[in-house]
Amino acid sequence: MTNLDLLLKWNIFKYCMETLGLKLHTTLRKHKNKGGRKMKKATTIIWKILFLSIFITLQLTATLNAQSDDYVVLWNKLGSEDEILNSEIGPNLEFYDQDLHDPPGCCDVEGGRLYDFGVFGNGVMLSGGPYYVTARIHNLVLSNLSSYVSSEQGTIAVWYMQKNDPVSYVNNVYRIFDGDFGLGAGMQFQSVEDGGLVFSLAFGGETSSVNTDISTFNNTWIHIAAVWDRNGIAGTPEALRLYVDGVKVASTTQNNWGTSVGDMADICGSNDDDENFAMDNLVIYDFAKTDFSDRFSENPLTSVSRKYQDATSIADLDGNGFPEIAVLHTRNGHTYVTLKDSYNKTQVGRIYFFNDKWTPKAISTLADMNGNGTDELAVLAVKKENGKVWVKILDSETREVLNSVYFLDNDWMAMGLTTVADLNQNGVDELAVLVVEKSTGRGNTIIRDAETREQLNWICY
Numbered sequence: 504m505t506n507l508d509l510l511l512k513w514n515i516f517k518y519c520m521e522t523l524g525l526k527l528h529t530t531l532r533k534h535k536n537k538g539g540r541k542m543k544k545a546t547t548i549i550w551k552i553l554f555l556s557i558f559i560t561l562q563l564t565a566t567l568n569a570q571s572d573d574y575v576v577l578w579n580k581l582g583s584e585d586e587i588l589n590s591e592i593g594p595n596l597e598f599y600d601q602d603l604h605d606p607p608g609c610c611d612v613e614g615g616r617l618y619d620f621g622v623f624g625n626g627v628m629l630s631g632g633p634y635y636v637t638a639r640i641h642n643l644v645l646s647n648l649s650s651y652v653s654s655e656q657g658t659i660a661v662w663y664m665q666k667n668d669p670v671s672y673v674n675n676v677y678r679i680f681d682g683d684f685g686l687g688a689g690m691q692f693q694s695v696e697d698g699g700l701v702f703s704l705a706f707g708g709e710t711s712s713v714n715t716d717i718s719t720f721n722n723t724w725i726h727i728a729a730v731w732d733r734n735g736i737a738g739t740p741e742a743l744r745l746y747v748d749g750v751k752v753a754s755t756t757q758n759n760w761g762t763s764v765g766d767m768a769d770i771c772g773s774n775d776d777d778e779n780f781a782m783d784n785l786v787i788y789d790f791a792k793t794d795f796s797d798r799f800s801e802n803p804l805t806s807v808s809r810k811y812q813d814a815t816s817i818a819d820l821d822g823n824g825f826p827e828i829a830v831l832h833t834r835n836g837h838t839y840v841t842l843k844d845s846y847n848k849t850q851v852g853r854i855y856f857f858n859d860k861w862t863p864k865a866i867s868t869l870a871d872m873n874g875n876g877t878d879e880l881a882v883l884a885v886k887k888e889n890g891k892v893w894v895k896i897l898d899s900e901t902r903e904v905l906n907s908v909y910f911l912d913n914d915w916m917a918m919g920l921t922t923v924a925d926l927n928q929n930g931v932d933e934l935a936v937l938v939v940e941k942s943t944g945r946g947n948t949i950i951r952d953a954e955t956r957e958q959l960n961w962i963c964y
């Protein structure tokens with residue numbers, strides 16, 4: 504829940520209390536000199552107010568407790584029927600049902616489950632056999648997949664243990680998060696005979712794929728993560744990555760997969776046979792996560808540190824006619840801009856700006872520079888190692904990096920950022936950065952063209 508939410512709720516609460524207080528005041532005054540029956544009525548109103556305030560306070564607390572880090576799209580403990588059907592965060596998982604989820608093609612079978620193994624309490628293992636060769640045994644299902652998984656960026660992280668390697672026509676394909684013979688998610692996170700642990704994205708377009716051999720880990724629990732960002736993971740050119748036990752083990756820069764996310768994913772499913780692998784603590788993030796040092800805590804929010812820096816509004820991006828609010832903030836040291844609709848609060852985008860070697864200072868918007876019709880976001884930041892002051896400009900929709908503009912060295916403190924209408928008539932707005940000279944304490948604004956980077960003015964205050 505945002506602070507704005509809280510403020511709104513608090514104001515509603517205050518309004519309710521004030522209205523009732525006024526009513527009480529009027530009632531009391533009205534009945535001041537009348538009999539005990541009237542006083543009784545006033546007392547009832549006092550009790551009503553008391554109950555209402557307790558109710559509202561409880562509601563406020565409940566909303567606060569239920570607030571989730573919206574970076575975590577889904578967290579499911581996977582340790583029992585109840586845990587699977589009731590995710591800790593995000594959408595619940597379902598058990599595969601032939602009538603509900605029946606995919607086209609033959610041999611689809613409803614799987615059973617065992618909960619004996621786990622890293623945190625129990626995990627889940629496909630069981631309930633014997634099945635038959637060519638059976639496509641589906642297990643847990645995440646429906647409405649496209650509401651929770653973006654074709655542009657994300658992370659699927661889970662604890663995993665396979666007892667043996669998959670073998671064709673014996674037990675080939677362990678579908679960790681969909682995969683071959685799965686439910687058409689358009690993505691594959693699976694263990695297969697050829698390739699080992701595979702992560703691939705197609706989403707209706709070309710297939711990008713990474714893989715790594717995990718045979719040496721058989722019968723050991725490992726933490727695995729599939730990470731993607733079409734615009735580059737954490738500011739690198741890599742678009743797909745695989746992590747094992749927090750270490751990057753495979754990556755590719757190929758990023759031309761499609762944009763059409765399937766309807767559902769088969770989780771912990773397999774072919775032919777059962778009881779070959781287990782999973783525990785599934786977490787889906789809405790961004791490309793690169794630090795998995797928090798994998799030993801069951802709750803993915805335990806070690807999250809956040810810092811909020813600045814905000815600006817930007818012209819409507821999601822087409823509902825209302826502008827978005829762009830908030831500049833860090834999560835575990837990495838700088839993001841999160842865009843939410845100013846009217847209906849929906850998340851419109853999350854844009855990665857800097858890694859943890861930078862300190863963000865301020866944000867501003869710029870009129871469309873790359874001609875795609877959407878305004879740009881400019882973020883002022885300081886490089887920690889040398890104190891240099893930069894502004895980075897990204898398209899607010901495509902997240903494409905449009906420019907990086909160097910302003911000053913570490914003799915200056917970066918304080919603020921705004922944009923100025925085109926001064927040098929080149930059709931592009933200018934960036935104005937407020938800096939304070941460390942030696943004198945004087946404030947200055949420096950104006951540079953957002954495209955050519957040319958210094959257009961320097962104003963001392």
Ligand SMILES: [Ca+2]
Nearest residue numbers: 580582623625
């Ligand atoms: Ca568990």
Ligand SMILES: [Ca+2]
Nearest residue numbers: 819821825844
């Ligand atoms: Ca909007």
Ligand SMILES: [Ca+2]
Nearest residue numbers: 871873877898
């Ligand atoms: Ca643009």
Ligand SMILES: [Ca+2]
Nearest residue numbers: 925927931952
């Ligand atoms: Ca200009």
